[in-house]
Amino acid sequence: MAAAPAPSGPAAGVAVRLRGVTKTYDNGVRALGPIDLDVGKGEFVSLLGPSGCGKSTALRLIAGLSAASSGFVEVSGAQASKKSIGFVFQEPTLMPWTSVHENVRLPLKLAHVSPDEAEARTGEALAQVGLSEFANAYPRELSGGMKMRVSLARALVTDPDILLMDEPFAALDEITRFRLNNDLLALWRNLRKTVIFVTHSVFESVYLSQRVIVMTPRPGQIAAEFRIDAAEPRTEAFRTSPGYSAHCRDVSIALAQASGEKLAS
Ligand code: ADP
Ligand code: MG
Secondary structure, eight states, X not given: OOOOOOSSSOSTTEEEEEEEEEEEOTTSOEEEEEEEEEEETTOXXXXXXXXXXXXXXHHHHHHTSSOOSEEEEEETTOBTTBOXXXXXXXXXXXXXXXXXXXXXXXXXXXXXXXXXXXXXXXXXXXXXXXXXXXXXXXXXXXXXXXXHHHHHHHHHTTOOSEEEEESTTTTSOHHHHHHHHHHHXXXXXXXXXXXXXXXXXXXXXXXXXXXXXXXXXXXXXXXXXXXXXXXXXXXXXXXXXXXXXXXXXXXXHHHHHXXXXXXXX
């Protein structure tokens, strides 16, 4: 007997599928596309492009926070109203008047998860980002990196299949960013989530990703893509390896070409 088609969502093995996706805002700004993209389940993909090229727009379309002007976005396992997506914004966007614990617990509260289960899952998410000891602290007591960890825990607490991250570490100092890069990779290895990571840093995209998608300036289209093969687990040794430098060079050239071509056209 033939299997019934899935009620919604892309083919098996694909977490997110974009086909002919464009976005034009109400004010007439054509921000994105057309874009065709498949992201595999469990894959770590970066969208790399200059400021204003439509990266945040792309993430918002995938998250269902905004509607495409044309084309379609499919997310695996998704009933339109219940997408298994966690979103980490560029700003940690924490509630300043309450504790780390309450900030992380918020999505469970909104989903009416029982208090006992919410307690357990909040504790687990805080442990995953290394903040168990700061559960009762207030956001103002935390460093920028710690606030971002809280934001990450809040995205993980509902155990989403897909994590969308919008330049989460862009405002952090380099040492903190490197540490968070490593911790994010460890989480990705352990939790096996699909990650779509937006950045304008070539170095960050190459360090983190299995695949780097290079975008053109607005309206953002896919100019090139690179598979980053490296021995796992990636560590600081990868950052200083010749392979890493070579990938960074290739990606940088593609990014410059994409920008130049668009400016010249
Ligand atoms: P990126 O994240 O790559 O910096 P964005 O997706 O934020 O780019 O924005 C792409 C373009 O769309 C920019 O020119 C931006 O000014 C414009 N834009 C973003 N959001 C809106 C909006 N809500 N209304 C109108 N224009 C917008
Ligand atoms: Mg952005």
